[in-house]
Amino acid sequence: MLVKKLILENFRNYEDETFAFADGLNILTGKNAQGKTNCAEAVFYLCTGSSLRIKHDRQLIRRGCDHARIYAELESKFGAVTLAAVIYETRRELYVNGNRTPRSVDFIGNMTSVFFSPGELRLIQDGPEERRRFLNLSISQTSREYAAALVRYRRILEQRNNLLKERDLSLVLETVSAWDEQLALYAARITKKRQEYLARLSSLASKAHSYLTDGQETLTVAGEREYAGGEEEIAAAIKKELAASLERDLRLGFTTVGPHRDDLKVSIDGADARGFCSQGQARTAALALKLAEVEIFTSLSGEPPVLILDDVLSELDLPRRKKLLSRVGGIQCILTCTHAERVLVGAASKKIRIHGGKIV
Numbered sequence: 001m002l003v004k005k006l007i008l009e010n011f012r013n014y015e016d017e018t019f020a021f022a023d024g025l026n027i028l029t030g031k032n033a034q035g036k037t038n039c040a041e042a043v044f045y046l047c048t049g050s051s052l053r054i055k056h057d058r059q060l061i062r063r064g065c066d067h068a069r070i071y072a073e074l075e076s077k078f079g080a081v082t083l084a085a086v087i088y089e090t091r092r093e094l095y096v097n098g099n100r101t102p103r104s105v106d107f108i109g110n111m112t113s114v115f116f117s118p119g120e121l122r123l124i125q126d127g128p129e130e131r132r133r134f135l136n137l138s139i140s141q142t143s144r145e146y147a148a149a150l151v152r153y154r155r156i157l158e159q160r161n162n163l164l165k166e167r168d169l170s171l172v173l174e175t176v177s178a179w180d181e182q183l184a185l186y187a188a189r190i191t192k193k194r195q196e197y198l199a200r201l202s203s204l205a206s207k208a209h210s211y212l213t214d215g216q217e218t219l220t221v222a223g224e225r226e227y228a229g230g231e232e233e234i235a236a237a238i239k240k241e242l243a244a245s246l247e248r249d250l251r252l253g254f255t256t257v258g259p260h261r262d263d264l265k266v267s268i269d270g271a272d273a274r275g276f277c278s279q280g281q282a283r284t285a286a287l288a289l290k291l292a293e294v295e296i297f298t299s300l301s302g303e304p305p306v307l308i309l310d311d312v313l314s315e316l317d318l319p320r321r322k323k324l325l326s327r328v329g330g331i332q333c334i335l336t337c338t339h340a341e342r343v344l345v346g347a348a349s350k351k352i353r354i355h356g357g358k359i360v
């Protein structure tokens with residue numbers, strides 16, 4: 001998968017700019033706050049229909065404008081593809097090859113990308129929310145079924161949560177099991193997919209980590225809980241959990257069990273990485289997860305994703321930098337940095353200088 005061309009119109013600090021990307025390494029350079037990450041963010045948005053930096057799409061619209069447009073021309077194994085997102089204050093339009101796709105699940109995953117920035121340290125160090133988000137965005141890019149299940153699950157969850165706040169207890173008790181039935185169905189689909197994904201991720205991430213640390217440390221990634229059996233069995237198990245937690249859920253006013261609460265465990269040499277590992281270790285572990293993601297996307301879709309490395313090179317020591325760059329040779333890469341680091345000189349690359357939302 002290659003992004004050949006990217007056009008940003010009234011997107012963040014870009015008024016109207018066209019990027020022509022090379023097949024290999026593309027280096028976006030420029031001072032701080034000029035628009036390097038904004039460009040990377042636009043590519044990621046076309047892959048996931050979302051951005052890691054925003055709560056509301058409207059933040060993406062250039063101040064003072066009423067809509068933003070991101071357009072890209074890709075080259076995939078199926079031939080040329082165009083993607084476009086037109087973002088308004090409260091709605092958006094998504095297009096694949098010029099055709100409007102009303103459901104975002106039909107848009108997501110037409111292009112895949114792996115995004116790595118210093119913020120990804122939160123994957124290792126922060127609470128479970130970051131890790132769930134990582135899993136959801138990652139799996140959604142390769143499974144439409146997962147993305148669709150997530151949408152349905154969230155809708156039903158909201159309805160169950162509303163019901164839990166209902167004062168009329170007899171009404172709650174009468175209707176909750178019907179919601180639980182539905183909720184468990186999608187919960188099981190999500191859980192099963194996550195388990196399959198994690199099994200792959202774990203083995204690939206531990207290999208990548210071993211490569212990055214010269215075999216000095218061992219990284220493992222696993223779901224907090226493992227469910228046995230197929231979707232039906234998992235649904236039955238989750239339904240039981242929902243019933244068992246009803247009393248507590250009623251007291252708290254929200255649903256306390258299910259995939260929206262599940263965490264994954266990242267361990268280094270058997271110890272929970274969260275809380276104990278150093279910045280350097282967290283960085284390496286996060287990088288290993290990202291490299292594993294690249295491999296999973298490549299094997300699932302038959303072509304490599306676009307790798308976005310936002311401001312991470314300067315955070316890695318020289319040996320790791322070299323290892324990273326040699327590992328991703330042959331993959332299209334969009335890399336941002338404040339100055340083209342010396343280690344890059346020699347690597348075939350295209351440099352794009354950005355200043356004030358413009359290519360200079």
Ligand SMILES: Nc1ncnc2c1ncn2[C@@H]1O[C@H](COP(=O)(O)OP(=O)(O)O)[C@@H](O)[C@H]1O
Pocket residue numbers: 011012013014030031032033034035036037038039059060061062063336
């Ligand atoms: N919606 C927006 N409208 C106009 N400018 C924006 C918008 N969102 C962000 N910016 C500007 O974009 C710049 C930051 O761009 P960014 O890509 O994060 O910088 P960097 O080059 O350091 O990666 C800031 O100057 C910010 O004010």
Ligand SMILES: [Mg+2]
Pocket residue numbers: 033036037038310311336
């Ligand atoms: Mg930046």
